Amino acid sequence: MRIKFAVTALTAMLLATGAVQAQDFKPRLVRFGYGLVEDSNQGRAVRMFAKEVEKATGGKMKVRAIGNAALGSDTQMQQALIGGAQEMMVGSTATLVGLSPEMAIWDTPFLFANTKEADAVLDGPVGDKVKASLEPKGMVGLSYWENGFRNLTNNKRPITKLEDLQDVKLRVMQNNVFLDSFKTLGANAVPLPFSELFTALETKAVDGQENPFNTVISSKFYEVQKYLTVSNHVYSPWIVTVSKKWWDTLSPAEKKVLQDAAIKSRDFERKDTREEATKALAEIKAKGMQVNELPAAEAGRMREKLNTVNAGIAKTVGQSTWDSVQAAVKQARAK
Ligand code: TF8
DSSP, X not given: OHHHHHXXXXXXXXXXXXXXOGGGOOOEEEEEEESSOSSSHHHHHHHHHHHHHHHHTTTSEEEEEEOTTTTOOXXXXXXXXXXXXXXXXXXXXXXXXXXXXXXXXXXXXXXXXXXXXXXXXXXXXXXXXXXXXXXXXXXXXXXXXXXXXXEEEESSOOOOSGGGGTTXXXXXXXXXXXXXXXXXXXXXXXXXXXXXXXXXXXXXXXXXXXXXXXXXXXXXXXXXXXXXXXXXXXXXXXXXXEEHHHHTTSOHHHHHHHHHHHHHHXXXXXXXHHHHHHHHHHHHHHTTOEXXXXXXXXXXXXXXXXXXXXXXXXXXXXXXXXXXXXXXXXXXXXX
């Protein structure tokens, strides 16, 4: 009762200020799925998004945050969005490449040297253009969040040189660039959905995986992995997407609420992720993992080898997207 009253009072107040019209917001339920556990950077940001949307619509639009891949893996949720069975999700851009090849640009090894470059390029005109490639496929991209720089973990040996990846059975995302990259480096790369990863590591179906520090902690990979090698081999974005079918039923005011909340939660998420990442390595060591840095010379050798996958990425995304991303990185680097 009291909550109802508060919500009504808030709506009345907004109406009085002329900020919104009653007919702008319909009662709606948004099922917002994600793959990581609730206690993760991803979960915290989805809940922040939910609060923003409820506040901005006077409680009319309710966002139900559903984590742990309870609605399915990234690719399953994408299909639910396209079909209109689910309204929203956040997940890896890498798992979208099968639908929208342009997304493969973000899988370019060593594309960004730091988060400043990533933010500038993702939030700039090329980032928008790549995001827009989702619309004809049935999804609307709202904002890029930070998954982060990826690092290697495995149970076989510390990766101190390129050759150490030989015969390591490494889980990769369901994405051809990652598959090709790790095959090129000599690993036995196996694509698997994230939702099956912990069990695959636990049962030793695979020896290793690669993900940012934050995920190694939130998904408790330290329980089933011995070695972590700081390689920063690629920066992974997450992307917040909406079912196009559902999006087309929204009023302009409702769309604006979602768009604004996507930007606010993006800024919150990046800050939260970066704060957590700075403390993560100490925590990972405290949990008992053996950590080593990939020597710069060896990172250079990997980079050299991976140059051969770049031609394939340029072909997949189109030369003009490749060129504009390279130009945007150069520009961000010069600043
Ligand atoms: C991966 C990604 C995952 C995301 C997440 C489930 O390794 O890095 O973190 O897809 O949304 O699959």
